[in-house]
Ligand SMILES: Nc1nc2c(c(=O)[nH]1)N[C@H]1C(S)=C(S)[C@@H](COP(=O)(O)OP(=O)(O)OC[C@H]3O[C@@H](n4cnc5c(=O)[nH]c(N)nc54)[C@H](O)[C@@H]3O)O[C@H]1N2
């Protein structure tokens with residue numbers, strides 16, 4: 086019998102769909118699937134029960150807030166998967182590496198590499214045999230240190246994926262600067278760097294202004310390009326509670342995402358038994374990929390028109406004139422732009438009819454307190470900056486920043502990605518108090534900016550970068566243009582990977598290559614002074630302690646902190662103020678140093694991080710103190726209406742690369758994207774039936790996507806199954822990282838250089 090899950094067996098108009106809501110029994114079954122393969126022990130279940138609670142460990146999955154009054158189980162399907170993934174009983178040992186050469190492993194799938202389980206021993210690449218071989222920690226540190234000392238520090242990159250603790254991150258940044266560079270790109274360079282740059286410019290704070298309390302008070306939430314059900318499921322709880330109170334959620338997303346449509350709480354026995362779901366979005370607008378500038382401008386245009394009319398009729402307008410006069414700059418110019426932009430242009434660029442935008446604007450005008458939420462759908466565009474700036478304009482019109490129940494709330498990715506920037510992992514020197522660091526540690530840190538992700542890749546291609554150290558992550562798999570970059574990578578002299586599980590980046594190695602396995606966050610970290618705790622900052626700027634309690638996966642593992650300190654000690658010039666060994670013995674000393682460098686936010690960190698719900702490190706824009714050039718919140722007048730970088734043309738599509746419910750970035754847990762009804766494969770392109778007909782495609786047919794960036798570079802991904810799905814005309818969607826060969830390295834947000842992974846120009850050819 087034919088498998089109904091195989092897209093080849095579906096007829097043209099049978100769109101894949103998932104009938105159930107997000108959460109609910111489906112999510113419990115999803116966890117059981119991982120548990121089934123990984124056989125959770127009672128200890129694992131106990132670890133889960135304490136996840137995200139005071140005294141427990143903070144989940145390594147997303148960065149969503151950890152509330153003061155947690156649910157009985159304060160974890161979600163994906164958080165449980167992330168923990169089970171860490172606590173797997175499978176091991177990737179020296180024997181495994183003896184059996185498989187690096188060249189052979191390069192042909193393995195992402196899933197199969199990580200499925201080998203936890204790395205157990207430090208390993209060194211042996212070029213003669215093309216195998217990784219075990220090595221002692223001391224030797225690894227000594228040789229890597231000696232190699233780094235031979236290089237110009239400015240030719241080394243220290244990358245960080247957003248998971249390492251605040252303590253390790255602070256140390257890593259200090260290591261880079263004591264060695265002699267600011268080349269500290271992190272995963273936010275591919276993610277929310279657009280946010281850091283745009284929000285700093287327009288409201289003078291690089292992060293969101295909301296706290297959890299605001300979600301208890303807001304009347305409306307405007308939600309752009311963030312897939313909550315998959316990527317921050319615990320956030321569905323406050324959303325559901327808000328809806329139950331009468332708060333209206335207006336969503337802008339090219340795809341109908343299940344979690345934003347309806348939700349059953351796995352925490353609520355009545356909902357679980359009756360299957361009664363809460364409808365999440367009050368309105369759902371399937372904006373074109375890259376259409377948000379036009380959509381938001383359209384709403385603002387209508388609001389300003391209504392303002393004039395209502396003012397004439399009642400003497401009181403719609404916008405908050407007092408706030409605008411006292412707190413903002415640039416309003417008149419933006420207002421003129423709204424008036425001068427025609428509805429036709431707005432409709433063409435947003436893909437939405439003006440009536441829909443007017444309906445959305447009415448919800449905004451009726452609401453006293455409004456929150457703006459967004460994710461990668463706004464940040465990963467060539468004009469991502471303008472996307473965020475326009476959402477800010479929209480909120481400013483009625484004073485919706487800097488008062489309870491209102492504000493801007495970007496949803497961050499990795500569990501400590503925001504915190505890493507806060508404590509010094511930054512290639513931009515303006516973000517770091519270098520003078521203070523010079524005084525604290527008695528060395529002069531380099532003063533010129535370092536390289537971000539895109540610049541690091543350019544440096545690797547042109548040979549100026551010689552060494553790459555990676556604190557977690559899977560850089561070579563996560564970046565654009567991966568086929569070209571994999572080739573360039575092998576010119577590197579030195580690559581060092583600090584990791585928990587094997588991934589492709591470890592196999593695209595430099596001439597001297599090292600694989601240094603570390604403890605996972607849920608594991609016990611015993612040092613000279615006793616058991617250590619660490620800390621991280623969530624998406625809403627709260628800092629929490631995290632306690633690892635599980636037995637380490639191998640007795641040969643070191644903590645990330647100890648590995649960074651071990652490398653630093655062998656690399657940096659001796660300096661009595663750089664007490665690498667003492668710090669490793671007692672992380673609380675480093676927390677005191679963080680409190681010294683960032684006093685205003687981190688004072689008494691050692692005590693305050695223990696409080697339930699963590700401590701709030703504050704936000705100036707929330708207090709209506711605008712640390713911008715003008716000293717006020719900035720209205721931005723956009724010069725373009727589309728966030729994409731290239732004009733539309735016949736046969737060119739805008740490709741959205743996104744995540745399934747069964748992955749964490751490049752970590753693939755399985756092949757079931759339950760909410761989208763796509764099973765058994767990740768090699769798909771989602772396209773609407775009308776576009777299929779226009780292009781003469783049939784469901785299940787195999788096609789190749791070809792890059793259409795007109796730069797003479799051949800980019801292609803073959804073998805993709807055509808899958809009918811409700812996406813806007815002219816748009817396609819498919820999965821990251823499989824489609825990364827199609828994203829040009831130069832195709833990024835103009836101001837922050839965040840790769841524009843949501844509007845990639847492509848063409849379809851049949852295989
Ligand atoms: N389970 C799980 N959780 C995760 C991750 C994971 O991979 N798996 N990754 C973590 C990380 S690092 C991050 S950054 C976050 C990412 O979380 P998200 O920000 O949700 O990222 P994506 O999955 O890429 O999805 C982006 C959403 O934007 C929509 N979109 C695409 N283009 C546009 C557009 O032009 N306009 C609008 N309005 N919408 C658009 C897409 O349809 C999709 O719903 O999640 C974090 N949490």
Ligand SMILES: Nc1nc2c(c(=O)[nH]1)N[C@H]1C(S)=C(S)[C@@H](COP(=O)(O)OP(=O)(O)OC[C@H]3O[C@@H](n4cnc5c(=O)[nH]c(N)nc54)[C@H](O)[C@@H]3O)O[C@H]1N2
Pocket residue numbers: 145199245246247248249272273275276277461465498499556557558559560563564583584585586587588603604605606645742743744749750751752821822824825828842
């Ligand atoms: N086309 C396209 N490309 C994208 C995106 C997209 O939407 N589309 N999204 C971008 C985004 S938002 C991001 S954040 C990046 C993600 O880029 P990265 O952060 O570099 O990648 P991850 O997949 O999160 O890294 C996974 C690896 O981290 C290691 N790891 C896991 N836990 C730990 C730990 O506790 N310690 C250490 N040391 N290592 C650990 C494991 O070895 C695992 O294989 O990708 C970006 N790339």
Ligand SMILES: [Mo]
Pocket residue numbers: 272275276277497498499
């Ligand atoms: Mo991210």
